Amino acid sequence: MKLAFVDLVFSWPPLGGAPLDLYQTMVGLQQLGHEAKLFFAADKDNWDRGEIPPGSLPFESQRLDFDLDTFTPEHVPARFREAVDAWRPDVVFVCFGFFMKPFVTKALAGYPLVSRYYAYEVACLRDYRQFWKKKTCPSDYVNTPNACRRCTARALGKDIRAGRINSYAREYLAAGAHRPEYYDVLVESVRSYNAIIVYNHMTKRHLSALNANVHVIPGGVHAGEFAFTPPPSRKPGEKKIILMTGRATDFSKGLHIVQRSGALLAKRRDDFEFWVTVEAPFVRKAPWIRALGWHDVSELPAFYRQADICVVPSVWEEPFGMVAVEAMATGRPVCVSRVGGLQEIVTPGETGFIYDRNDAKALAGHLETLLDQPDLRARMGEAGRRRVEQEYDWPRIMQKYYPPILEGIVKKAKTA
């Protein structure tokens, strides 16, 4: 089958989870025998978009160049349509894009379309996170469009007024996302997809109101790249390591919860140390916390191997939670908060623990249980590894989820 992938924000090496997911999906589909080609936008005025060193992608790709004047709802969809038409694919995947994605979707309407949403793109125009004033935002663009438009205008307005426009704000203006007409374009585009792929059931529930064909496909890792390592054997008196990886400087990642639970634990014991992948100024000065500094993804497996327990304390509705999967792949028990896709990764009591978001006391309780029981840590680590091999290994994900979706779409298209 010929599969075209259209992405408006792709760049490589990846700047986030979305390009990485797209890359793995395309590689996986090629391994399943499909022909895959990426059509991506490049913008000479914006280095986030379309920066790909030649020869760095293991699949066919076509770059479509735009600039300030041509990155518009008239030019972008027409150029993508023209490029996709020339290749004649069986199915088109419309992947990541900011405000221009609905217009591109409309232009490609003649093809069976699959959309990939990576966060809360339809619900939150402000930043796709539905996280506002340190809480999950109760509004969403589909149901409360005017409140969300005001929120977005407030968030982006300051930079727009100062003329400091980043790619997101520029696309917001270019696509006219501040205008009421954009609502219909977005909603219609969501309705038009033959299938929608999301990371978690919360997003599925939200989008199901507009489209019945929403599928949850988790992200994954290559289990082979994260070698299972038995828990480190500690000498008496040696401190056990509780690891938090990820962009901990971002409030939504919950470093403050880790620090609160650490303070609670420190009142009762001193046989632990938190390791956090963040620079020293961002963590409180305490003997039980150590700032590891920022580290590249390739350096993380070494930290997972040294750790006894891993925590993912996110306070926003994390769409997935790759770091939890990575920790489980290495064979570490994981304590995660009850949010978004994160809660779907961990089987509570079997591969780790789930606690209510912001509940530092509950997290401290779970950590204490794990610190006291080396056998439980080892058992949960092994169970976590098994779960990753069964559910989150890329080849397994590709085989399990994609063939039925593609077959269904093609069958439906033929009938139509």
Added chain:
Amino acid sequence: MNNSERACVFFSIGSDFAKVVKTVRARHPGARITAMAPPDFPMDGVAADDVVRMEVQRYRPWHVARLRRLARQLRAGRYDRFVVLFPSVKLKMLASLSGAPKCECWGVDGRVRRLDPGFWGNFSGELPRRLRGFWQFLDVWVQTLLRPVRKRR
């Protein structure tokens, strides 16, 4: 950059500053790296050889004398490369004042973009940019407040 070269990395709030200094160090292990930061900026984790402190936390356009001293401070460093983290107009103008032959904007992931070093080019582009921004800002609020979305069932 060879080993005898000097680079100055201009600060940015947040952890990206330390990351970029680390990336510059990784790519040019022998270069002498100077980090330029405000008086109270925490430098823990910033792997620079020297730290040059600025006079004040924040410079304003009317701080003419202070800005002149900052430019002099930068020129005195005789840097071969001046690195900023954002390609903003202010930083581009500062880069052009630094006198460094190579002015660059470095991304956290190590991507490097050459900066247009022209001071007057950047300066004269600022006013139209602000005017356009003001009209766009006005349009955003007019549309948002006066033209609500009316949902169709």
